[in-house]
Amino acid sequence: DSGVTQTPKHLITATGQRVTLRCSPRSGDLSVYWYQQSLDQGLQFLIQYYNGEERAKGNILERFSAQQFPDLHSELNLSSLELGDSALYFCASSVEATRLGGYTFGSGTRLTVV
Amino acid sequence: DAKTTQPPSMDCAEGRAANLPCNHSTISGNEYVYWYRQIHSQGPQYIIHGLKNNETNEMASLIITEDRKSSTLILPHATLRDTAVYYCIVRASSRNSGGSNYKLTFGKGTLLTVNP
Numbered sequence: 001d002s003g004v005t006q007t008p009k010h011l012i013t014a015t016g017q018r019v020t021l022r023c024s025p026r027s028g029d030l031s032v033y034w035y036q037q038s039l040d041q042g043l044q045f046l047i048q049y050y051n052g053e054e055r056a057k058g059n060i061l062e063r064f065s066a067q068q069f070p071d072l073h074s075e076l077n078l079s080s081l082e083l084g085d086s087a088l089y090f091c092a093s094s095v096e097a098t099r100l101g102g103y104t105f106g107s108g109t110r111l112t113v114v
Numbered sequence: 115d116a117k118t119t120q121p122p123s124m125d126c127a128e129g130r131a132a133n134l135p136c137n138h139s140t141i142s143g144n145e146y147v148y149w150y151r152q153i154h155s156q157g158p159q160y161i162i163h164g165l166k167n168n169e170t171n172e173m174a175s176l177i178i179t180e181d182r183k184s185s186t187l188i189l190p191h192a193t194l195r196d197t198a199v200y201y202c203i204v205r206a207s208s209r210n211s212g213g214s215n216y217k218l219t220f221g222k223g224t225l226l227t228v229n230p
Contacts, residue, residue, distance in 0.1 A: 002157065045217050045220075102160030103160060103218060
């Protein structure tokens, strides 16, 4: 157990639907990162939040949005889903006070769009 | 962040040392070298990082050349459970007002296969 909790572990939904993926960071970590991993694209950075505020944006589609709540958990919302959105979605957290150490990743949510 | 180059795949015999190379010839002075690995479909796992000195922890050793243009991750006694994709990443923190940005950019990595 890495300390980063992602729910659900698996999600199957139809095209056009909307889903919400949840991430609870490791205790004490203020920063949350979302990554998408599909077979042909590898690990792609989507977005970062730090203490409730958006800090960096990567290749995140306009149909996707995220937020970080006061208790530091984060949600990634995916809407108007397409077949190509099928992927593993990882959340990671880190301590921002220092450059030392690395990210801690969760075990991911496997999204299948049918 | 600097780009890295890694071989797409490597093999290693169980019990032997696995030496995974990484080239980062455009690395700048404030960029760290990080290594992560990903065992099939699991979340990536942090291994080690360094700036310019060699580093060792319970998982691995990191050897960085004096000019910092390349590095080698060493798994001293590889086991079957070390079979994974290994990512070498270089990055610096860019400080935004009131916060910081530590995003990691993953490349394709090296698939290390440890054989019995």
